[in-house]
Each structure stands twice: as structure tokens, then as C-alpha cells.
Amino acid sequence: MQSKITRMKKTIKHTIAASSLLLMLNVLQTNAQVVPTTSGVNLFCQGSDLDLGTPPANTEWIVRYSSTETTTPTTTLVLTDNSIPAADLETGYYYISTVGNAANPEICESDMATVPVYVFAPLTVDFDAEDYCIEDAGDQTFTADLTTTDAYTTYAYQWFTVNGGVETAIVGATSATYTPDPDINPNTTTTYRLKAGYSVGSLTYCSSAEDHEVTVLPKPSTPTITIGGGATGETL
Numbered sequence: 001m002q003s004k005i006t007r008m009k010k011t012i013k014h015t016i017a018a019s020s021l022l023l024m025l026n027v028l029q030t031n032a033q034v035v036p037t038t039s040g041v042n043l044f045c046q047g048s049d050l051d052l053g054t055p056p057a058n059t060e061w062i063v064r065y066s067s068t069e070t071t072t073p074t075t076t077l078v079l080t081d082n083s084i085p086a087a088d089l090e091t092g093y094y095y096i097s098t099v100g101n102a103a104n105p106e107i108c109e110s111d112m113a114t115v116p117v118y119v120f121a122p123l124t125v126d127f128d129a130e131d132y133c134i135e136d137a138g139d140q141t142f143t144a145d146l147t148t149t150d151a152y153t154t155y156a157y158q159w160f161t162v163n164g165g166v167e168t169a170i171v172g173a174t175s176a177t178y179t180p181d182p183d184i185n186p187n188t189t190t191t192y193r194l195k196a197g198y199s200v201g202s203l204t205y206c207s208s209a210e211d212h213e214v215t216v217l218p219k220p221s222t223p224t225i226t227i228g229g230g231a232t233g234e235t236l
Contacts, residue, residue: 032069034091034116036152036200041116045206050084050117052096059098059107067092069114091119121150125196125208127178131215138182142212146196156199162191162211186218 034041044050055061061082064073073095077084084094094115100107124147132140144157159173170178178192192214197207 034118036118038116041118044119047086049086052082058104060101062097064095069093120206121148123148123208125210127194129212129214133217134186140180142178144176154199155196156204157196160193162193186216189215
């Protein structure tokens, strides 16, 4: 009798554990948030509209929104010329369907298409670079300084030189730091440019740039020194 009860308890525990796991998986699935690597995601820079284009003939768009994935979105958006204005566009899931327009009210609502959207926050790019003396040429490193409120922090970098408004990419200079050529001539002024943006897969999004003009200062000639006030020698 005791072993039968024990077996029943184990069965109940296993059933509860399995049910809890399924519940947890369902919660994770229904509360999934959009990230830049979400499958099928549409990436936007802040300040961009989401243009849906013209709906099929005799219909109009219905757009619903949820910050997390769901089967029952409840927030319905008002479009402006078939677009979601930049001021209203947020990271999350957009559920888009069509329904008959005012002239064709007999057309039923379609199934919803799920459109995940991620909106990147603005990215400000700067870097530390100052004029330096030629004897210090081998010790220079320029360091990127990026400012953003975005939770996504994978970036791509490219350093350039700029001459007459024309930028030239520096081969291999694709990290957050750049070491200028230590063999540069003195009295040389170079405009350096850093471009950086959010890196997703093999592409860069919402990049920004900053320029700094850096001069390599020459070493002054050896000074001529006249010594005064020294001791006066005498013949003994």
C-alpha cells in the first residue's frame, strides 16, 4: 500500500513539474520582446515613419500594437496617410490586417500579419584626438566615445582620413581605437573621421560620424644658450 501511494506522489510531482514547465514556456513565448536579432525584424532609426503603402483595392489597414508578442493585441493605432508617424513608432509587435473601407463595408477583416519592429535610439559619435609632438608619434591612440540610450550595444566602426571633403577609408581601421601612422611627417595636419553605427549581422544601421583635425607638431631646433653669471677663472 505504501509503495502505491509513493508511486502516486511521484506521478503527481512529475505532472506538476511538466505543467509548470509548459506554463513557463508559454509565458516566455507570449512575452517575447523584439530585439535587433528577432527573426523577421524591421529595423528603424528613430525619426522614421513606417509606411505600409496602399492597401488592397476596396480595403483599408487596421494596425494593432503590443510591446510583447501576443495573439490578442488590444491597442489600435491611427494611421496618417497609410503610415505610422515617427512620433508613434515604437519597438514592439505590429499586427496588421485589412477590412473593407467605408465604400465596401461588406468585406470582412483579414487575418493579422505579424510585423516585429525595432527602433534604434540616436547614436552620438565622438573620439579623443589632440595635436601631438612628433617625438610622441609612436604613442598615439584615438579612442571612440559613443553615447546612446539604446539597450543594444553591438557597434561597427570605420576610421577615415578626409582631404578636400573627400573621405578615404583607412584599411583595417575598424575597431573602437585607431593608432595613427608613427612615421608621419611633422607639420602635418590631418582630418580624421570616425563613423560608427549599430551592427546587426553583416550590416550597420543608423550610423553617425565625427571629424577631428589633428596636427603633428615639429620638434624645435636645438636652442643656442649663452651662459652668464658663472665663476671667473684666474691664473695662479
